[in-house]
Amino acid sequence: MTPTLDLVPIWTTILAIGVFLYVALDGFDLGVGMLYNFAPDRSARDLVMNSIAPIWDGNETWLVLGSVGLLAAFPVAFAIIIPAVYFPILMMLLALIFRGLAFEFRYRDAEHRTFWDHGFAAGSALAAFAQGVVLGSFIQGFHVEGRQFLGSSLDCFTPFSIFAGIGLIFGYALLGAGWLVIKTEGALQEWARALGRRCLIGTALAIAAVSLWTPLVDSHIAARWFSFPNIVLLAPVPLITGGLIWYAWRSLGNGSEYAAFIAGLGLFVMSYLGIAISLFPMIVPGHFTLRQAAASQSTQAFLLIGTLFLLPVILLYTGWSYWVFRGKVRSDIGYH
Amino acid sequence: VHLDPELLSRIQFAWVIGWHILLPAFTVGLASFVAFLEGAYALTGRHVFLHLSQFWLRIFAISFGMGVVTGIVMPLQFGTNWSRFSDAAGNVISPLLAYEGLTAFFLEATFLGVLLFGRKLVPPAMHFVAAALVAAGTLSSSFWILATNSWMQTPVGYEVIDGRFFPKDWLEIVFSPSFPYRLMHTVSAFYVTTAFVVLGVGAYTVRRGQFMTEGRMMLRLALWFLAIFVPLQIVLGDLHGLNTLEHQPAKLAAIEGLWVGGRGVPASIIGWPDQAAERNLAEIAVPRLGSLYLTHSWDGEVKGLKDFPPDQRAPVAVVYFAFRIMVGIAMLMLAVVVAGLVLMARGRLDQARWYLRLCQIATSLGFAAVIAGWTTTEVGRQPWTVYGLMRTADSVSPSLTGSDVLVSLLLYVAVYLVIYPVGLSVMLRFVWRGPIASDEAAPVGGGRSKSPIEALAAATSEKPT
Numbered sequence: 045m046t047p048t049l050d051l052v053p054i055w056t057t058i059l060a061i062g063v064f065l066y067v068a069l070d071g072f073d074l075g076v077g078m079l080y081n082f083a084p085d086r087s088a089r090d091l092v093m094n095s096i097a098p099i100w101d102g103n104e105t106w107l108v109l110g111s112v113g114l115l116a117a118f119p120v121a122f123a124i125i126i127p128a129v130y131f132p133i134l135m136m137l138l139a140l141i142f143r144g145l146a147f148e149f150r151y152r153d154a155e156h157r158t159f160w161d162h163g164f165a166a167g168s169a170l171a172a173f174a175q176g177v178v179l180g181s182f183i184q185g186f187h188v189e190g191r192q193f194l195g196s197s198l199d200c201f202t203p204f205s206i207f208a209g210i211g212l213i214f215g216y217a218l219l220g221a222g223w224l225v226i227k228t229e230g231a232l233q234e235w236a237r238a239l240g241r242r243c244l245i246g247t248a249l250a251i252a253a254v255s256l257w258t259p260l261v262d263s264h265i266a267a268r269w270f271s272f273p274n275i276v277l278l279a280p281v282p283l284i285t286g287g288l289i290w291y292a293w294r295s296l297g298n299g300s301e302y303a304a305f306i307a308g309l310g311l312f313v314m315s316y317l318g319i320a321i322s323l324f325p326m327i328v329p330g331h332f333t334l335r336q337a338a339a340s341q342s343t344q345a346f347l348l349i350g351t352l353f354l355l356p357v358i359l360l361y362t363g364w365s366y367w368v369f370r371g372k373v374r375s376d377i378g379y380h
Numbered sequence: 381v382h383l384d385p386e387l388l389s390r391i392q393f394a395w396v397i398g399w400h401i402l403l404p405a406f407t408v409g410l411a412s413f414v415a416f417l418e419g420a421y422a423l424t425g426r427h428v429f430l431h432l433s434q435f436w437l438r439i440f441a442i443s444f445g446m447g448v449v450t451g452i453v454m455p456l457q458f459g460t461n462w463s464r465f466s467d468a469a470g471n472v473i474s475p476l477l478a479y480e481g482l483t484a485f486f487l488e489a490t491f492l493g494v495l496l497f498g499r500k501l502v503p504p505a506m507h508f509v510a511a512a513l514v515a516a517g518t519l520s521s522s523f524w525i526l527a528t529n530s531w532m533q534t535p536v537g538y539e540v541i542d543g544r545f546f547p548k549d550w551l552e553i554v555f556s557p558s559f560p561y562r563l564m565h566t567v568s569a570f571y572v573t574t575a576f577v578v579l580g581v582g583a584y585t586v587r588r589g590q591f592m593t594e595g596r597m598m599l600r601l602a603l604w605f606l607a608i609f610v611p612l613q614i615v616l617g618d619l620h621g622l623n624t625l626e627h628q629p630a631k632l633a634a635i636e637g638l639w640v641g642g643r644g645v646p647a648s649i650i651g652w653p654d655q656a657a658e659r660n661l662a663e664i665a666v667p668r669l670g671s672l673y674l675t676h677s678w679d680g681e682v683k684g685l686k687d688f689p690p691d692q693r694a695p696v697a698v699v700y701f702a703f704r705i706m707v708g709i710a711m712l713m714l715a716v717v718v719a720g721l722v723l724m725a726r727g728r729l730d731q732a733r734w735y736l737r738l739c740q741i742a743t744s745l746g747f748a749a750v751i752a753g754w755t756t757t758e759v760g761r762q763p764w765t766v767y768g769l770m771r772t773a774d775s776v777s778p779s780l781t782g783s784d785v786l787v788s789l790l791l792y793v794a795v796y797l798v799i800y801p802v803g804l805s806v807m808l809r810f811v812w813r814g815p816i817a818s819d820e821a822a823p824v825g826g827g828r829s830k831s832p833i834e835a836l837a838a839a840t841s842e843k844p845t
Contacts, residue, residue, distance in 0.1 A: 098493065101448060105485050109478070112455050116478045119470025126459025126466075127777035133460055134788045137453050138795050144449040145799055148442055152806040191467050193777070197784045340471045342547045347475040354482040361490045 051344040052335050055117040058351065062113050064316055066106035067175075068219070068309055069362075073100045075220020077143055077168025078213065079239055081161065088232055089161070095227040095373045097147055102362060104140065116347050118337040120191050121327040128186040128193040129178045129200045136174035143167030172216045173209040177201065180208030183258060183319065185329040204257060211250025215312065218243040218292075222305030225296070227373045233301075240296045240304055247308075248289045251315060255282065258322060265322045278321060285314040383782020386773055389461040392789040394758075396453050398751060399796050403447035405750045408518040408567065409574025410440050414495070415511035422504040428593050433511075435594070435815035436578075439807050441496060444488070446803050450796075461785065465765050465775035472538055472545045472553055473528050480524035487517030522567055530559035533757070534627045535766050545766070557627050561620040562757075568613045569753060572713070573746025575609065578602040579720075580743030581811055583736040594815040596730060599739075603720045603729075610713050617710070618673075624760075625674055628767060629683040630692055631760035634699040636670060637663075641684030645670040650704065653696040658686060694762040702755035709749040716742050 073096040083089045115122040126133060146164035150157055177200060184204055187195030221240030225233055259266035269278055288310045295303035325333045338344065414436050421429035455477055458466045494502060494510040502510070537552025538545045547553055582598025585591050625632045633641065637648040637660050647670040651663030671680040685693055716738060723729045730736075761767055765775040 101445070102489050104448070104452065105481070105489060108452055108455060108485065109481050111459070112474065112478045112481055115455070115458065115466060115470050116474035119474060120467050122459050122470065123463040123467035126456065127461070127463040127779050130460050130777075130780065130784060130788070133456055134791065137456060138791060140452060141449045141795055141799060144445065145803070148445055149802055149806065152442070152809065153802050156802075192463065193779050195779060197779060197781070339474065340546050342550075343471045343475055346547070346550050347478055350479055350482060354486065358482070358486045361486065365490075365493060 051341065051348060052338045054348065055338070055344055056334050058355070059110070059113050059117050060320070062106060063110045064313075066103075066110045067316070068312060069103035069106060070100075071172075071216045071312065072096075072219035072223040072305070072308075073103050074143075074168045074172045075216035075218065075243075076223055077164055077220070078172065078217050079220050079224065079236070080168070081165035082239065083232075084235065088235075091228060091232060091373055092224065093147065093150070093164070095224060098369050099365060100144070100147065102365060104144065107140075116343065117339055118327050118332075118334065119339050120332060121337045123191065124186060124188055124193045124328050124331070125182060127197075128195065129181055130197040132174040132177040132181075132200060136171045136178075139167040139170035139174065141167075143171060168216075169213055172213045176209030176212030177205045179212065179319075180205030183208075183323070183329065184261065185331075188328060188331045204261065207250070207257075208254060211247070211254060214243050214246030214250055215308075215315075218247045219305065219308045219312070221296075222292075222308045225304050226301050229372050237296045237304075241293065244289065244292050244296065244308075247311065251285060251289075251311065254315075255318065262322075268322060281314060281318055281321070285311065285318075288314065383786055385780040385782050385785045386776045388782060388785035388789055389776050389780065390772065392461065392785060392792060393457055395789065395796070396450065396457060396792055398754070399800060400447070400450040400454060401750060401754055402747055403443050403450065404518070404522065405570050405573045405747060406577065407440060407443050407447055408522055408570040409572075410436060410443070410577075411511070411515040411518045412571065413574060413578065414440060415508065415515040418504070418508040418511040422508045428597050431591075431594055431815045432597065435810070437495060438810050441492075442803060442807055442810075444492065446799065453792075460788075461777055461780065462765070462775050463777040463779075465770065468544045468770060468775075469532075469766060472547050473531060475550075476524050476528040476531070476554065480521050480528075484517045484521035484524065487513050487520065491517070519567065522570070523563060526563050526566055527554050527556070527559055530562050531556045532765060533562070533761055533767050534558040535769060540769070545769075558620075558623055561616070561623045565613070565616045565620040565753075568609060568616050569746070569750055572606065572609050572613055573750055575602045575605045576713070576746045577743050579606065579716075580740045583739035584811065585814060586730050587733060587736040587740075588814075591814045591816065592730075598815075599729065600724070603717065603724060606713070606717045607721055610710070610717050614710055614714070617706075622674070625682070628760070630685070630688045631694060631699070631757075631767075632674075633683055633685045633688070634694045634696045634760055635703045635756060636674075636682075637696065637700045638670060638682060638684045639686050641682050641687050643671065643681050644668045644679040645674075645682045645684070647673065648700075653700050655693070655696050692763065694760050699756055699760045702752045702759065706749050706752035706756060709745050709752065713742070713745055713749075716745075 076092060076096050080089055080092050083092050111122070111126075114125075142163040146160040146167065150160040150164065153160065181200035181202065184202060186193050187199060218240060221236050221243055224236035225240065228236060259269055268274060288307050292304050292307035292311070295307055323329055325335070327334045327337045414433055417429045417433040417436070420426070421433060491510040491513040495507070495514060499507060531553055534557040535545070536556050537547065537549040539548050540546070578598050579602035582595050582600075582602055585595030586599055588595075621632070621635070624635070633639075634653075636645075637651060637653045638645055639658050639660070644667070646665040646667045648660055649664045649666065651660035651665070653660050668678055671682060672678060674680065674682050685696065719735060720729065720739070723732050723735055763772050764770060765772050
């Protein structure tokens with residue numbers, strides 16, 4: 045046997061980046077979708093939708109990469125988590141179908157425009173809610189025996205997971221509002237700023253509640269955060285989060301255009317980090333660590349070879365397409 | 381009523397993949413067709429190719445979008461409903477699925493953007509390259525997903541430890557024995573499907589008498605293409621069948637409706653396979669013909685269904701009839717193509733209204749054949765998910781109840797029955813409007829907002845080049 049490289053940390057990092065990119069990218073365009081129906085009139089709605097039309101498809105591709113990446117890197121985690129969240133996944137998929145097709149059908153199937161308008165907004169909200177439920181039930185853990193989930197398909201709906209779902213709606217809507225502040229101007233931008241502040245209040249409350257709720261339901265998580273010296277070492281996490289909330293609030297009120305969106309992303313980074321700190325090194329909380337759930341060395345190596353080449357190319361493309369579609373969006377001449 | 385989660389999960393998978401496969405069946409071929417049109421325009425500068433490319437790109441954008449959203453459903457089915465299969469086979473199949481995402485979706489997304497929005501921004505040659513890369517993306521997607529499916533049909537290159545599959549040789553896994561045949565037969569089927577759509581739309585355009593240049597061009601391009609690919613597809617299908625005989629004899633016996641194997645077996649033309657009685661009712665069969673075309677010898681040996689225990693046989697009637705529907709459609713296709721070639725040789729192609737109507741009716745033939753062929757190979761794989769090694773009954777998620785799956789199935793049915801008719805009607809509207817350049821196609825008055833794609837195309841065309 046030749047000595048082999050430990051690939052588990054590499055795959056953990058790749059998957060973590062992939063999932064975060066999905067949350068950040070599809071997060072803001074789902075958020076834009078939710079705010080869509082609150083826009084004052086049809087021309088404003090056109091602008092709101094056009095602000096994400098060229099990029100939503102690429103954003104959603106990260107969902108495929110994330111889920112298939114989980115199967116590839118940690119197959120048993122995929123086999124336990126996905127059936128455990130059967131109905132939230134179903135809700136998310138159906139919601140994404142309606143929302144994705146609304147982009148084209150809203151124009152082409154003009155007789156049913158109202159239907160597709162509602163499909164777009166409700167689909168975006170439902171997809172966000174479902175993802176929050178997935179997250180909440182993931183943190184809570186599942187009823188596992190051996191290598192399989194053996195609970196009920198309804199176990200995932202708990203007060204905590206439903207609260208997480210509502211929290212994620214606010215979080216995504218905050219990102220969406222931040223995006224619209226960047227992409228719009230004038231009255232529409234003012235509207236986005238005002239909505240953004242409401243979403244920020246919801247997001248801040250959700251982060252606070254989840255942060256207090258999690259250690260209460262799980263003594264391990266409580267021990268991790270509140271034992272000495274962790275309580276000192278981890279203190280920057282809540283402190284920075286609080287700072288970001290204050291900064292986002294201020295940015296939504298003053299003239300800065302990018303700050304609110306970046307602060308919103310920062311809040312997601314901190315929340316993501318907080319969950320990772322709470323759960324590490326588990327990938328199926330209470331049952332499988334990252335290492336125990338890892339795919340065979342050969343599987344990891346075979347996929348890594350291509351991924352190390354292809355992933356940077358994909359990131360370059362994604363960056364490039366955002367560059368191409370930079371600037372304010374207008375309805376009369378599309379993008380300029 | 382007892383609701384069986386396994387049976388309902390199978391119906392659900394059949395439902396979501398059956399609808400999904402219609403879109404790649406169309407877009408794989410259409411991407412290559414658009415690449416051809418772009419190449420022809422770049423080379424000849426003839427506007428008919430440009431108009432046709434713009435026309436089919438509009439339809440491509442809709443069908444591609446539908447393919448994306450119904451495609452996201454597919455990998456998650458492995459987790460929601462087939463979690464024991466995911467755990468057992470994940471180490472082997474997951475990199476193939478991941479490579480589909482990494483190679484195909486990336487290429488398609490990147491260069492579809494250039495195709496839709498970049499007409500005025502890039503030179504025609506670059507536009508052609510973009511079209512070729514989108515086509516390459518769709519082919520790469522077919523490559524990886526069919527490699528996955530082929531491994532499930534003819535698994536090699538693995539070892540089993542504690543009931544789970546582990547990779548031993550990736551080259552063997554990717555290029556499993558049925559893969560080359562399945563890939564060629566499927567991609568060729570997708571090309572034929574698209575060509576019949578182009579033929580039908582061309583016939584409609586010519587029959588209506590508008591856009592005659594474009595209509596005649598579509599009709600002729602499709603006919604010449606089909607004149608090569610329909611016979612080729614029949615040959616590829618035969619090769620794929622011989623491969624099945626070698627590697628999946630129980631499936632082949634179900635296809636043939638052959639209960640008693642041996643030397644010099646008959647060919648069952650039509651009948652009713654009775655799974656319980658282990659024979660075909662009301663059968664018309666030709667003696668020895670089965671051995672002749674399966675082994676190319678009058679008394680070649682072929683295994684029958686009775687050579688396999690009853691619990692290792694597929695639902696025979698489904699496989700038997702699906703296969704006959706596929707072959708029957710192939711014969712119809714051949715007849716349409718031969719008739720078209722004869723009319724073209726006599727110079728009467730554009731005037732034969734009966735034939736143009738026939739071509740319109742034939743538009744959906746390819747889709748029906750794809751569904752029939754897919755049913756043949758997938759139901760024929762039963763009762764296994766990994767042929768001969770892992771049973772479908774052992775693959776389903778253990779936590780699911782029958783009512784869980786019934787709810788999800790009904791929702792998938794309801795949603796797909798909304799989106800497919802709308803998608804079809806939107807594409808038909810493009811066909812009614814006809815192959816005109818996109819700026820001429822802009823709606824006159826009416827205050828209709830432009831779609832993102834139209835708005836963007838208009839915006840980019842205003843940029844100084």
